[in-house]
Amino acid sequence: MIALSEVEKTIKGFAQLGLTIEAAHWLVKVYELEQENFSHFELTEKAEPSFILLTTNGVIGSKQVIKLPANTFEFPLFLMLNLLAHEMLHVKQKSEKYKVEDKNEREFQAYYENLFHKEFPLVPELSPFQQKAFGNKALEYYNRMEEGSYLQKKYAEQKEEVVQLISEI
Template structure:
């Protein structure tokens, strides 16, 4: 694998030349995020330091695009990699044969992935600040499921305990 410093340098070069989509596609290859249900990147409004929005869009069971800000690579690369992994989880979840309908479950799984990188093990850990944020978001989606004997709560109980332990360890 290419060193993180070289990956960062390559991304800065792509960004300098206005090749944001190409940079993102290259990262999908380098970090083994590719999926056959993904059809490409499209741009959305510019991100701000306190609000960076990426979305996977397309019908559940159909092909997906990911909308990214044109200024994606003006922000820390580790954070952008985690956001890309989150959206690629949605691409997988919406693929034919999976077609996960429940948005709370999709978001729960995607935020869990941002914390533990089980689907995409090459993605680096985010900062403690962002890990806390991702953990809080995961718990919001977990808590939206009904409390009593909900199959999703039972299915993800062990992952919930992992997140609670992580939150404690982060302080």
Template sequence: MNYEKLQFNLNAYKETGEILDGARFLIHEFELDDENFLGFGFRDELEKNSILLTANGEIGDMQEVLIPRNLFDFDLTLVLNMLAHEMLHVRQKSPKMMILDKNEREWQAYYEMLFHTNFPQIPELSDYYKNFFGEKALIYYGRMGEGSELQLKYLEQKLEVEKLLQDIKNKA
């Protein structure tokens, strides 16, 4: 993928205020689209240096991903990983998957940001963001309930996340 050309296109969308079209362009370019995806809408921006996207819709229904208007002010690799996170939620809430437990959905989505098992075409995050999202993943793992069936289901992945975080710490 030619990131210079990609950034050029995104800057054009940004300059013309076509942020939703730019987001659609990215999910098309990176093959993130899903039949359960309704489209993009805007959400309020949190702060200039904070980014939040959400997949909205009832489980089993079509999902709309809400993005901030300042989405393209952020690092492209971060944006792509955040989009992949939400597009995984779109799949998880589809009639095909119907993952009911929010902790399981979040665990899977943060794990995806670290290891790209569903979307291998998404670029790797910096160690800073891997550490940040790895810690978030472990919070959701903990919320599954100590020794629960869900924790047992994801124990091997948890060990992978812990190893990744330890490797990052050892580099520092």
């Protein structure tokens, strides 16, 4: 694994050259986020610090495109890596093999991944502030699942892990 200081230096170099897409591809490789269902990255307008949006676009069962802000790497690297991992999990969820149809389930799984890094263990941990924010988003999506539904029962243990993590912060 490459030292974090080297990763940050490399990403700054890409960013200075305006090579956002190339930087994202490089991070996908370094942090082992590759998914066979991934098609490519596209840039969107610049993000504001208060609202950074990456999206995964494509029909479930087909190749997926991740859209990222043109200034993605002006923001903290740990946060952007976690957002990239979040979207790559969506790519996997939307593959022919996994087909996670329910948006609430997809989002709960992705926010849970941002907290516990089970799918992508090389991705660094978020700051406590970001963990709390992402944990609350996970709970929001859990609560959007139908009360007492199969999905809520399926994720009850993971929900409790999220609640425990938030309470410890």
